[in-house]
Amino acid sequence: MADNDWKKRLGIVFSTNPDFNYDEATVEEEATLEPSRQKLIVKIDRKGRAGKQVTLIQGFVGTPEDLAALGRSLKTRCGVGGTAKDGEITIQGDFRDRATALLTEMGYKAKRGN
Numbered sequence: 001m002a003d004n005d006w007k008k009r010l011g012i013v014f015s016t017n018p019d020f021n022y023d024e025a026t027v028e029e030e031a032t033l034e035p036s037r038q039k040l041i042v043k044i045d046r047k048g049r050a051g052k053q054v055t056l057i058q059g060f061v062g063t064p065e066d067l068a069a070l071g072r073s074l075k076t077r078c079g080v081g082g083t084a085k086d087g088e089i090t091i092q093g094d095f096r097d098r099a100t101a102l103l104t105e106m107g108y109k110a111k112r113g114n
Contacts, residue, residue, distance in 0.1 A: 032062030035107035042100045043113025054082070055096055057089040057103070077102055
């Protein structure tokens, strides 16, 4: 009965074939690229944040755990809060220069955006 979970099959039309077996699509996570192959863009953003400035770091390719670890390291070294999700690190405040310097120090190819 464990392989007959109806919630995973929503949107599938009924089949009269007794040998029909529903195959689930599996999503594989991307492997984290080594720091020297990452091309990160560090820019500032104010849109949708009530005029507050945040530093955005975009272009990270890898697992969410590695993204969270990098974000945690940057937030700690800058001494501010932020978040890391959807392949993007958000740091509160304007830390473009410091974040770019820290990322290049860690071995990433970081470029300052706007």
